Amino acid sequence: MKKLIILLICLFLFSCAPKTKITKEKVPPPLIIPPKSAPQIPVQTIKKPILKKKVEIAPLYGKLLSKVEISTPFFNPTMGEEVGIYYTLSKDAKVEVNIYDPDSGLIRTMVSKEFVKAGENAVIWDGKDMDGNVVPDEAYFFTIIAKDEKGHKEIYDPTTFSGGEEHDITQAQINPQSGTINYRLPEMGRVNIRLGISGGPLLMTLVDWEPRLAGEVTEYWNGKDKDNLINLREHPRFKMIITYFTLPQNSVIAYGNKNFDYLTYKETLAQGRPLKEKRGRIDPDVKLSSHYRLPRILDRSPKLIMSFPKTNTFDKQGIPLLTGKTLVHVELDEKDKRFFQDMQFEICFFLDGDFYAEEEAGYSPYNWVWDTSQVKEGEHILTVNLSSFKGQIGVLSRKVKVVHQE
Template sequence: MKDCSAIIVTTIVGLFTSLSVNAAVSIQPYNAQEFNPAAGKTIEIPIKIDQPGKLSVSIYTADGDLARTLSTSKKEKVGIHKIKWDGKDNNKTIVPNEAYIPVVTLTTDKTSHTYDPRQISGGEEIKINPQLNTEGQIVFQLGKPARVLARAGVKSGPLMKTILNWEVRGKGRNVVFWNGYDHDNLMKLTGSDHLALLVTGFELPRHTILTVGNKKLTYNRWRENNQWASSMPDLSKVAFEREGRRLSRHYYLPRSVDIAPRITLEIVDKLPKNKEGLPIVSGPIALKVGMHDEDRWAMQQSLYEVAFFANNEFLSEEEQGYVPLTWRWNPVGLKPGIHLVTVNVSGFNGQVGVKSLQIEIPN
């Protein structure tokens, strides 16, 4: 059954420059590429056709799932037609905050023409120059909507915090709020000469629509509700360059794989504690590393390594690690006082999880 309730068609006859490699149908620039369907907002997708015919728009997720199909009930004239999307999927559920790609098909009396922005754009790596202001805000500019990764760590040491994990961000000035501390709020990183701040990303396909405002449903839960499966691509069969620009491997990975895995770190031994509740370590101890069950599938799609640090200094690494993992450590050489122990679990697909704890070395 055709979905006509969510469609407004406006015909504007004239000559326009097409952005598409397909001259018969193309998507024109939007007035805005971000909207809040949870607040009842909608977005109009302007489509130019050079031949009369029926139009349909398929809204896809970043994982290639068909979220919504919109179509006109009659043959449209040559010109520009605006099709409105209310931000709901085919089950009338408001979609979660993410990036969605419209694919347009024009069906004429003789044939059909499809314009798919993913065939000509998306994944181009971008250089981001972040500024960290005195309020702890990370500020950067984007020329186009992009998926952004922001991490903070210690130079020549561990990753300490994933601030943005391949999150969708809009064009223009972006401000990210961060308290300046590590993942466990044990160490302040801002203000230190040893802070290493990485902000990188890749462009989204042309005409990508960004949705915001849905506080009730996450992207992964929504996909599970729709029983959409994730599978790893064959990276030997995808392009890593387009028109002289490098394409990010993360563009091809399922969103459920590009995660910051949730890690646990605990001392197996029963130890006395100081008045702050920190374990008092007087000799060798066993450190046990675990991982949240829901994150295991993503990390098992490649090998991963487990690295240990004390006060941001490298201690040891299991290059083909697994979890749960128990590592025996003798903190010999550490001076009396409070010390920070950190573990990084790093997947070969670029994921990194971090967990830290404090110990006391007695006099």
């Protein structure tokens, strides 16, 4: 079973999917020298999306509590922008409105079991948490609980009927001149874009399960790998995978916070916050993405460090000169150790884009003895993929120079 996971995640990550159509924007060439035409680049999918027929389900609300809407799906609270939450009550009721982060941690209680009159009602959120901090850039959702005087209770919890359904984007446009990737997202979702070589390594996670609005989306990419060593866009075996899973209904994306990111926020300001009450899906047969329930602080690409501890010789550009049996040391970046240190990984090494060696079940830190005497003398690019069995992949490439002793 592990071997199958290994093959899917590591060696065959960029070779298993069928080719699909992609077009490139036509950009007028300069007047003097026309740009070099880029190859047709396929967006490759891990699997074909299977869209299930919608099934009518009985919601937890609709009679006492209805017409739940938001004023906007995105806003910038650092600029004083707000989002309105609207709902209708058929009777007077005690109401509770809570806002949660993507890991179901309580951000703020906007209405705390207060008596609210029947009719249309609104709650305005300024993008601040319970301590008055502007929330980090992320996607947030809310719940509403209403209870009338006879004890009838209805709950609007979007996680019980929406969010988490995974699909693939099979068409995109890559524009080398503007350095952009354009695609259409059918619905608001959390997007993952991986770039690499078919039959070879993953070389970059361009978008790491980040929230995006529905509609036309533009991502910026310089055409190279994560470490800026390879002109990946022009590689004959270049492959791109775009996947997303849906966000809960009426999610809202906050942006503009330059003071701290979500990871820092969860580790410091938001520590120890209450979690939303767990409620199951109304339709238990809906297949959810394996990434949907994972904590955001763990479902990401860890940063890696690669070194050659017993190598003390470098050329003028600082490239390590490797001779004979060389010790290659791979470990997690210091900041990521506390999150990923105890995980088991599949560790794959690639040389110049081709599979070279693997460790089926390894841990960080990891040492590998590489016999460079079997490698052609000269400059090479050594890449490592550190892949967890939950789908997180750390990537790092280093330029090395092999020197054979006479």
